[in-house]
Amino acid sequence: MTTLTAPAPPQPPAPGAERGPLRIPAAAWVVPPLLLILGFVGWPMVTVLGESVRDQNGALSLSSWSTVLTSGEFRNALLRTAQIAVGSTIGALILGSFLALVLAFVPFPGAGLVARLIDTVLALPSFLITLAFTFLYGSAGVLQAVITSVAGPGATLPPILTSPLGVILAEITFFTPFVVRPLLAALSVLPREQLEVAASLGSLGAGPLRVLRTVVFPEVLPALAAGGSLVLLLTLNEFGIVLFTGAKDVTTLPVLIYTRGVVSLDLPSAAVVATAQVVLSLALYSAYRFGFGRLSSRDATPEPQEGAGNAALVAHQ
Amino acid sequence: MNQPSSQPTSDSTTADAVLLDRIDLDYRQGRTSTPALRDVTIRIKAGQTLALLGPSGSGKSTALKVLAGFLQPTAGRVYLDGRDVTDLPPARRGIGVVVQSYALFPHLRVDDNVAFGLRARRLPKDVIIERVAEALGQVGMSEYGRRLPRELSGGQQQRVAIARALAIRPKVLLLDEPLAALDIHLRQGMLAELQRLRANLPDTAILFVTHDQAEALALADQIGVMRAGRLVDLADTDELWHRPPSRFTASFLGGANLIPVTIAATPDESSAVVKVAEAKFVADRAVDWSPGAPAVLAVRPHALRLTSSLDGPDVLPAKVTSAQWRGPATRVTIAVDALPDLLVEIDEPGVIQHQVGDRVGVHIPPHSGVLVPADRPEPDSTTPSGASSGAGTQAGARAGAAVSAVRTAPAPLENTP
Numbered sequence: 001m002t003t004l005t006a007p008a009p010p011q012p013p014a015p016g017a018e019r020g021p022l023r024i025p026a027a028a029w030v031v032p033p034l035l036l037i038l039g040f041v042g043w044p045m046v047t048v049l050g051e052s053v054r055d056q057n058g059a060l061s062l063s064s065w066s067t068v069l070t071s072g073e074f075r076n077a078l079l080r081t082a083q084i085a086v087g088s089t090i091g092a093l094i095l096g097s098f099l100a101l102v103l104a105f106v107p108f109p110g111a112g113l114v115a116r117l118i119d120t121v122l123a124l125p126s127f128l129i130t131l132a133f134t135f136l137y138g139s140a141g142v143l144q145a146v147i148t149s150v151a152g153p154g155a156t157l158p159p160i161l162t163s164p165l166g167v168i169l170a171e172i173t174f175f176t177p178f179v180v181r182p183l184l185a186a187l188s189v190l191p192r193e194q195l196e197v198a199a200s201l202g203s204l205g206a207g208p209l210r211v212l213r214t215v216v217f218p219e220v221l222p223a224l225a226a227g228g229s230l231v232l233l234l235t236l237n238e239f240g241i242v243l244f245t246g247a248k249d250v251t252t253l254p255v256l257i258y259t260r261g262v263v264s265l266d267l268p269s270a271a272v273v274a275t276a277q278v279v280l281s282l283a284l285y286s287a288y289r290f291g292f293g294r295l296s297s298r299d300a301t302p303e304p305q306e307g308a309g310n311a312a313l314v315a316h317q
Numbered sequence: 318m319n320q321p322s323s324q325p326t327s328d329s330t331t332a333d334a335v336l337l338d339r340i341d342l343d344y345r346q347g348r349t350s351t352p353a354l355r356d357v358t359i360r361i362k363a364g365q366t367l368a369l370l371g372p373s374g375s376g377k378s379t380a381l382k383v384l385a386g387f388l389q390p391t392a393g394r395v396y397l398d399g400r401d402v403t404d405l406p407p408a409r410r411g412i413g414v415v416v417q418s419y420a421l422f423p424h425l426r427v428d429d430n431v432a433f434g435l436r437a438r439r440l441p442k443d444v445i446i447e448r449v450a451e452a453l454g455q456v457g458m459s460e461y462g463r464r465l466p467r468e469l470s471g472g473q474q475q476r477v478a479i480a481r482a483l484a485i486r487p488k489v490l491l492l493d494e495p496l497a498a499l500d501i502h503l504r505q506g507m508l509a510e511l512q513r514l515r516a517n518l519p520d521t522a523i524l525f526v527t528h529d530q531a532e533a534l535a536l537a538d539q540i541g542v543m544r545a546g547r548l549v550d551l552a553d554t555d556e557l558w559h560r561p562p563s564r565f566t567a568s569f570l571g572g573a574n575l576i577p578v579t580i581a582a583t584p585d586e587s588s589a590v591v592k593v594a595e596a597k598f599v600a601d602r603a604v605d606w607s608p609g610a611p612a613v614l615a616v617r618p619h620a621l622r623l624t625s626s627l628d629g630p631d632v633l634p635a636k637v638t639s640a641q642w643r644g645p646a647t648r649v650t651i652a653v654d655a656l657p658d659l660l661v662e663i664d665e666p667g668v669i670q671h672q673v674g675d676r677v678g679v680h681i682p683p684h685s686g687v688l689v690p691a692d693r694p695e696p697d698s699t700t701p702s703g704a705s706s707g708a709g710t711q712a713g714a715r716a717g718a719a720v721s722a723v724r725t726a727p728a729p730l731e732n733t734p
Contacts, residue, residue: 193420196387197478201434201485202408210437218424 045278052271064268073256074273081252084164084242085235088171092231093224095172096179101212103180104187115184118177129174130244137161162247170241175234179227186223190216222292229288233281253277333396334522335361335489340383340393342546353379354390355546359524361539363488366515366523368537368554370530370570376546377526381491384524386410397489408437410489413482417494419474421466427477428453428462434485452480455514472503479514490518492525496532508535530570534558542566560603560687567615567689574621574661576614577691580606589688594655596633599683606688616686618664623649623671624678632678635661637671653679 055061068074103115121129137143138161147155160166198211217224239254251259253273261270342354354376361367369377382388384395386407395403402410421430428449435445453459456476466474475495482490495511496504515523515536527533533540534554541551542565550557550566561567564575578591578600589602591614600614627634635651638660646664649671653661661679671677 191418191420193416193418194422196382196385196407197414197416197420197481198422198433199387200385200407200410200412200414201481202406202437214433215422219422 048271048274048278050271051267052275054268056266056268064272068269068272069276073251074276077251077253077256077273078276080164080250081236081254084167084171084238084250084252085232087164087168088175088235089228089232091168091172092176092179093228096176096183096227097224099176100180100183100187101216104184118180121174121177122181124174125240126174126238127240127244130170130241133161133166133170133173134244134246137166162245162250164247164250166245167242167247167250170245171235171238174241175231178231178234179224182223182227183220186220187216190219194219225288225292229284229292233284233288236281236284237277253280333360334363334365334398335359335384335524336396336399337380337384338394338396340380340395341391342379342383342388343391353546354383357393357543357546357548359541359548359551361489361522361524363522364519365538366525366536367539367541368525368527368533369541369543370527370533371543371549372528372569374545375543377528377541377543378493379546380543381493381524381526384489385412385414385491411485411487413485413487413490415475415478415482415490415492415495417497419466419471419478419498421474421477421481423466425466426462427458427464427466427469430466430477431462431481431484433481438485448484448486452484453477455483455517456480456510470503471499472507475499475507476510479511483518488521490521490523492523494527495525496527496529508532511536540570542569544569560601561615561689562603564613564615564689567613567687571617572662573615573617573686574659575689576616576656576659576661576686578612578614578688580608580610580612580688582608588684591688593633593653596629596631596655598631598681598686600681601684601687603687611691612688613691614681614686615689616681618648618662619646620682620685621661621663622680622682623651623663623665623669624680627676627678629678629680632680635677635679637673637675637677639673640669640671642668651677651679 052064053060053062055063099118103111135141137157139157139159141157144157147157160169194215195211198215199208202210237254238252239258242250242252242255243258254277257270257273257277260266260273337357337359340354340357341352344351344353357376357380359367359369359380369380371377379388383390386395386402386405390403393403394401397410397412407414422433425433431449431452432445435448440448449462450459453462456479458473458476458480461469461473461477466477469477475498479495492511496507499507512535523536525533525536537554539551540554540557542549542557542563544565550562552562557566558570561570561573567573568575576593578593578598580589581592581597582590583602583606584590587601587603589600589606589612591598591600591612593614598614606612624632626632633653633655635653637649638652639650641648643664646666647669649663649665649669651661651663653659663679
């Protein structure tokens with residue numbers, strides 16, 4: 001009698017089995033990036049935190065925390081930072097939305113060039129924008145020269161550039177592309193048929209604006225939220241623009257850190273403000289991730305039940 | 318340029334719910350201009366359905382978009398109920414539009430999608446609720462009002478799209494390939510739904526764009542065949558199927574074989590005896606033909622028959638070049654001895670025993686083909702891509718043809734499904 005024996009199926013290689021001459025455990029690949037993160041992010045933050053809990057003599061103390069957090073200077077800086085960040089973000093969202101809509105839906109010669117120029121701004125350092133503002137709108141700038149030549153030497157520009165409004169305008173100018181870019185990407189994948197159908201369903205007096213409000217913006221909301229959140233985070237931490245405006249009365253948290261740490265050499269206080277700044281940024285980032293996660297899950301597409309459709313059809317018939 | 322006149326240049330009757338009057342449209346990009354529509358005139362009466370049929374890129378969807386107001390014609394005018402709407406935006410035309418991709422608003426629930434046009438019209442809330450319920454009921458989606466579009470199947474989404482278009486009670490309904498995105502089973506079901514819907518909209522003019530002739534035949538009162546931006550033929554569905562006026566329409570609608578023939582005699586007003594080599598056949602005709610004149614005999618694949626005999630006055634000797642079993646029928650491609658440049662396709666019921674290379678005879682039964690002009694110039698080199706004799710057979714059966722539907726295939730390429 002002949003016995004047929006099924007051949008043994010090939011065994012899959014065991015985890016970590018030999019694949020080549022060099023065998024490196026999978027866990028080993030985690031170590032280098034972990035070390036890098038710890039070295040370049042974790043360690044400085046721990047150092048800052050450690051510095052914040054020492055007094056001027058180097059002894060462990062929470063006195064710096066209580067002093068800084070209860071000071072009017074900190075509260076004012078916190079308020080000013082929030083004002084500038086929120087104002088800049090709202091401005092960038094409005095201007096960025098307008099630019100993105102025009103670039104996406106209003107064909108005009110040179111639209112591609114404008115889009116690329118907006119991209120170019122992303123590559124520039126932030127202080128450059130402020131420097132340009134200073135040359136244009138500063139007390140010795142081009143606009144002042146024009147006003148002087150027209151109205152005489154007594155005529156001067158209002159000091160907008162060195163005010164919080166000037167900082168906000170500069171930040172709007174620099175950070176608007178951060179809204180435009182994701183919004184343009186979202187608008188480019190918006191189905192044209194949806195806009196056409198929406199347009200056909202409109203009525204007298206409820207045309208393009210209603211389509212924008214009820215169709216376009218809800219669909220690009222995740223992109224708008226992403227751009228806005230990014231701008232909010234960046235403006236919260238922006239230092240170069242505030243510094244280059246030369247606005248003496250505009251003290252934001254980064255400026256306060258700089259003043260305390262570099263000018264006054266009060267490192268514990270600077271460390272407290274820096275820690276507060278980090279906590280604020282992380283909190284905002286967490287809120288952004290949570291919100292973005294909600295938006296993403298809202299747009300996720302579960303598998304439709306074809307059977308339910310058939311059932312409906314049968315029921316209807 | 319658009320004509321400033323608001324009077325139709327074509328002969329018009331006030332009963333036209335829709336009139337596209339000599340429409341030209343060019344797509345312009347920079348200095349280049351690409352013609353998309355040329356001299357297209359379409360009329361639809363209230364309660365009628367007109368299907369625009371044609372291969373991809375023929376301009377049928379473009380014509381629909383001109384009517385909807387999504388595209389502005391380069392020349393010609395658009396009239397709705399005799400009113401010139403050429404310069405009106407889509408929202409002011411009061412037209413319902415359903416597109417292939419459904420285009421439901423993903424962030425709105427089904428009832429909000431359906432209510433979209435009603436809210437735009439600022440109707441009272443109770444009226445909106447009533448209309449939404451009515452529209453959803455019309456398409457059998459009453460139970461799905463609180464669902465989001467992503468929670469629906471393709472067929473359900475299409476139904477919601479139709480309900481959304483119907484909710485504004487349009488006098489004109491535009492359907493742009495509404496079934497193209499559905500699988501074959503859902504498509505059949507939705508086709509029946511659309512037929513029922515059409516019956517329930519006696520005052521609505523419907524323009525139905527499709528590349529599927531079976532859908533056009535099933536739904537339309539009239540069919541317009543488009544090619545390369547031009548309306549090649551426009552006629553009642555039955556007439557166009559039974560007496561296609563052109564080679565292209567004959568080939569596209571039903572995938573007819575186009576066989577070059579010579580008129581031998583015209584025994585009466587509606588038939589002709591035609592000659593292919595030494596064989597003679599009786600064909601239908603719609604126009605006068607002089608004996609000896611060249612013509613093209615359009616014969617659909619299901620109307621031809623294979624015979625074992627190679628001899629006879631109405632038999633053409635041929636050789637089998639391929640045979641494809643397709644379930645209900647076998648598509649046999651043959652090379653006729655007398656027509657060396659032509660491959661003829663025949664649908665034989667069931668499974669056949671012929672092998673490639675077998676010698677067979679081709680019989681063209683009397684009145685199974687119709688004559689079309691031989692010398693009608695083709696607008697361009699676009700090859701009909703939607704011709705499917707399978708669908709043609711089905712549609713022909715639906716029509717219950719007194720005259721077997723016919724078409725001719727002059728060249729192997731046009732004969733290839």
